[in-house]
Amino acid sequence: MESKVVCIIQARMGSTRLPKKVLMPLCNKPMLEHLVNRLKCCEKLDEIVIATTTLEQDDKIVELAEKNNIKYYRGSENDVLKRYLESAYKVNADIVVRITADCPFIHPKLVDDVIEYFKSNSYDYVSPKSEYGLIRGLDTEVFSYEALKKADKLAKKEIFREHVTLYMYRNPENFKIGVFPIPIELKNYNIRLCVDQEEDFALINILYNRLYNGKDIINIYDVISLLEREPRLLNINKDVQQKSF
Template sequence: MSKTIAIIPARGGSKRLPNKNILLLGNYPLLVHSILYAKANSDIIDEIYVSTDDEKIKEIALQFGAKVIDRPSAISGDLEPTITTLQHVLQSINDEVENVVLLQPTNPLRPENLLKECFKTFKETGSDSLFTVSQNHHKFGKIVGSKFIPFNYEIGQRSQDLDPLFFENGLLYITNAKSILDNKIISENAFPFIVNHIFAHVDIDTQEDFDYAEFLYQKLH
């Protein structure tokens, strides 16, 4: 039987925020929030895999009921794209996998029903992949020769009249296994699922990002 699996890529090395994947956010290490989210969606996700090169992360992942795929050092560097990790997991397991849900540990806070809504849309649209996006309300521009050139608006235009721009927020990705083996997480016919939620602005890379996530977590829990 074809399965839908969750993959959580969690390297040990992090330069800007050391050991970020195991820092405590509330009562749990950062990566555990993604494991628990996957477990709460067991009607969709059949197995949860954490890919890591780190013994402590491995220990924590196993403790919380995930399966662990040991990531070789050759694909654990700073510049290694996520796709190689997903491919390595698919190639390391015996299950026949139909779909992969990518949950990045650096996006620990997700709306409760988000995966259910996304998976339903993924199935209904027949897309090879789906990813979450949010609208950006900033007035963007470029600086060329000390001069500010507006990009998505005209000087004096009201914010609410801007042509909408969206950003990839990283909350979750769903992709069929075939596309991943073809080197694509976001395929040509990927469905952009719009999420208007404060959690879409949490993506942990720095101490400031972590502090913001902690503030939201305490406020909402």
Template sequence: MAKVKVIAEIANAPINSEQVKEPKVCIAVICRLKSTRLRRKALRPIHGIASIERCLMNCLAVPGGYEVVLATSDLPDDQPLTQFTLDNRVKIVTGDPDNVAERLLKAAEATRADIVVRVTGDNPAVSPEMMGYMIDQHIKTGADFTYAKESTMGTVGDVYTVEALRRLLQYSASLSHAEYLSFYFFNNPDLFNLNAVELPAEWVHPEWRLTMDEIQDLELFETLYKAMDIGPRPLTFEELQAFLLKHPEVAELNRGIKVKWRDDTALVRELNEATTLKKRL
């Protein structure tokens, strides 16, 4: 009976902070050089520094000191990206050219992470502040997938629990539309626990386009970084926002460019159909 009593006392004892494992987080920048509208855009200089390097510097500046991984393909055409280790502060993983989920998982395994943040290499000015906020919200809720309800385009990424990525890949290893990974989570709320985050209102400027797909986008970034004289250092959203509010004409440089996954109704219909999983895992 004494043994049973001891076991019961242990079971009912409060959990202390030393017994709770803090989840490990990594930030994975997904990037390739296959773009057709703005060829090899990740290598294009913005005020003298490659766009992908600017993105990586901002990821390294996310509060919390998380490990950053550049996840590209194993194709010869993408090998120039493997040089961007930023003095060995960034890990490099290569993998399937088309399966983004698989490359995210490789990035997580390379850093032994429980949570992985997906940032696209198209976004040189991704916000360290917003990424820190998203990570905190994900950890608080224990969700499978955390995303911003509304944001300034190009400033924030998605957050995934690694176990949820493994479940998705177990269901369908091919993932024919993995480039649009978030659709697999949006369209299967019965399989995944979704967490829609409302960013602070002062961070949200839906009229701004801070991503790189067209020559006008490059012109905006070059104008912005040159005017602010941003050298080899991160650019916070606070700085960027202050500049664009003071110089609204710069934000007009790429106004009106369509976003394929949002504005192309045929593509959206195709994505919704292809990423809706037909049965439970």
């Protein structure tokens, strides 16, 4: 039987650095809705699930999921690893794709390619990690449900519970870790397309206003071309601190 591939998007309203960012409007649509629409263009995904919390403030995320006919699961706010495991179990996932809700330019073709790379090899976990040069905000992680169960069993520290896959790639002796070869055109340390702070959203808002036609998803290569033509735009969020673990 073919393995079931499920994308689980972690989303909550209570971000400490930029609260309510996942539903901030880009061209009259919530950022999370743009992300969902981009993931719907993936050919290798069988299902999309939004994993949010049981907090009342996240009712609005559930409303968005229902509006877009997307399944959702509500679990722990801080134990995101457990929330992922329970979400995956609920939909009988064999392979999990982890995407965070603050990446409104996620690249469907890259997601498909990482899934295919994972399925063609015998890894437990695969990702084109940012430290290898991938544009920040295109981050895509793929791992098996079995690896997720194993991480849940072994990961005890709070930091590992909060960051779903950190235990996997910090403990390569327990997991077979694969690194997806990033296409050269997607390698750029200077481009930051995720939303952690106000400056990030300011750049993303400009890009959406310049490139979104109200119907089709924005081609990531149009974004790159615009930033290459107008590199001054990169100054908007160049000083945002990147989190490292």
